[in-house]
Amino acid sequence: MQPVTLRTSRLELSLPTEADADAVTAAAQDPEVARWTTLPSPYHRSHAVDFIAKAAEWWDAETELTWAVRSDGAWIGMLGLQHLHVGGDAEIGFWMAASARGQGYLGEAARAVIDFAFDPDGLGLQRIEWQAIVGNIPSARTARSLGFRYEGLMRRKLVDPRGRHDGWVAGLLPTDDRSPVDWPILAV
Numbered sequence: 001m002q003p004v005t006l007r008t009s010r011l012e013l014s015l016p017t018e019a020d021a022d023a024v025t026a027a028a029q030d031p032e033v034a035r036w037t038t039l040p041s042p043y044h045r046s047h048a049v050d051f052i053a054k055a056a057e058w059w060d061a062e063t064e065l066t067w068a069v070r071s072d073g074a075w076i077g078m079l080g081l082q083h084l085h086v087g088g089d090a091e092i093g094f095w096m097a098a099s100a101r102g103q104g105y106l107g108e109a110a111r112a113v114i115d116f117a118f119d120p121d122g123l124g125l126q127r128i129e130w131q132a133i134v135g136n137i138p139s140a141r142t143a144r145s146l147g148f149r150y151e152g153l154m155r156r157k158l159v160d161p162r163g164r165h166d167g168w169v170a171g172l173l174p175t176d177d178r179s180p181v182d183w184p185i186l187a188v
Helices: 018-027 031-036 045-061 105-118 137-145
Strands: 011-014 065-071 074-082 089-096 127-133 149-160 163-172
Touching: 011 105, 018 045, 018 074, 045 065, 065 105, 074 105, 089 105, 089 137, 105 127, 105 137, 127 137, 127 149, 137 163
Parallel strands: 089 127
Antiparallel strands: 011 065, 065 074, 074 089, 127 163, 149 163
């Protein structure tokens, strides 16, 4: 599949390029990124360069679609659909540079990806799943704001360089109302 560029009123989502490597590397130094993602820690520029090269390969293979999120041309985050089965399902994943958090960029970018994912002329997905390590409240709040329905706890399901972790899981279907929903794990 050829990479697809998505645009919102403030953002462009497109294939990450080597020009993003320094910004990705700098943002990955944030301890919160290492705490909640599977990125290597310590994170080196070579990790970013390798990831960016793989992202293009994944688009070609239709196994994972990764977008660099940019505001005014500057890289501010990463968003992707992993474990992709076109016409079936995928898992959404995302992270943002600390300087971009709290400005609504992540929700805006995720809505664009979700719209493309569910569009019959896009990916035609029937389900998008969200997972996070238990305790990742910011990610859970974002998923909740997008209309994901909390589905439960997965014991020792999520694996990263630090080991195995309990995980939360939520799902979104194309027929779901995408308004925020209450989750038992979050105080509203």
